[in-house]
Amino acid sequence: MVVSHESEKPVGSVFFLNGQLVLKALPGFEHLFPPGFEASFQARPPSPSLSPSPMHSDFKTEGGATFKKTSSWTTVKRAKRPCPEPEVEKPPPKRARSEKKSQVHEFRIGDVEGMRRFYFTRLGEVGINALRRIITEWVKVLEPTRLRNYGPYHKLKQYSWDFKLLDSVPVPKERGPPWWPNDVPYVEPAHLPSKCLESLGVAIMFLQFSSAEQAKEYHAGESLISKLHNAAKYFISTLPAQEYAMGHDAWNAVMKERALQTILPELLQVARDYEEHLLQQGRDEGEREPSPALGRIFTYAELQKPVRKSWRGQKGRDEKKAVEEKEREDKEREEMTKKEREMEDKMTKVVKTSTEMKGYRIIKTKVDKVQELQKVNKVMALDNLLNA
Structure with missing residues (x-):
């Protein structure tokens, strides 16, 4: 070991001699060490942690007991302080989605504006994909010979952005059935935007009997509203869930069930109450403005859309996997049933031939x-x- 001065130059050396630490000045630097320093330094006993010891040195106590030391170096171990475990931060609790409170509305049967708002609300809650097909079925029920009587549908490109006929396009002779709304272009319902489609549906819902013959059909339970309701109910009930809307199958099934159990029955109830109201008023044919003060009060609230279930997260992936496995099992079961039927047919032919x-x-x-x-x-x- 070399001892250095403040100038960082070596001035002495340190070494062990017979188990003792010796400090010796280099030639020319003796004046830096005080007299007697070397002797006093040599008299100091060496540090037990740095001095070597024999492999099997004996130590005796006052009672005469002898202990053997087997380690070559004496080391002092400090007890390790236990490291405190970091506190695990708990994630904040998920905040429950606050349900939007639906505003309750009411109107009297016979109040055309109130009924119009109700029809717009419920038809908009059906869903655009299903509503397009329902309106198409309603037009077929109302006008089975529409193409022969009123000509083909117009093309949507004949209209401007506000769905008015362009100036450069001549006004077509075929304007559609007389009950077709003026603010709705005479276009195929499958190509109409949502607002125009809902307006067309509301106009159809207001179509009531206007002759004595139709009044007889109403009393016989075969009114126009009943026919429209039956057509819509049959179409929705036979429509597969995956084709009802653009969501996944579970969400589509909830929307389909809501339309069958809530929307269509309320539409039918209001339309039938309006028909009864017209009959009770004793109005002349064709009149559509009975006194709304005599109609009963109907209360409704906007329906909330079901929450779209996400496939994100482990739980969502597991559920998606379960759905896929079920679909695959159903497909395999159908294939096995088909093969079994083919085998039965072959066996029947063989037995018959034999x-x-x-x-x-x-x-x-x-x-x-x-x-x-x-x-x-x-x-x-x-x-x-x-x-x-």
């Missing part, structure tokens, strides 16, 4: 037996003649 062949052999065997019997009879007859 039976026919077996029957043919039986017939052939009977013929052979008859021929042999005839031969035996002839031989016996000849023997009888010879013996006589």
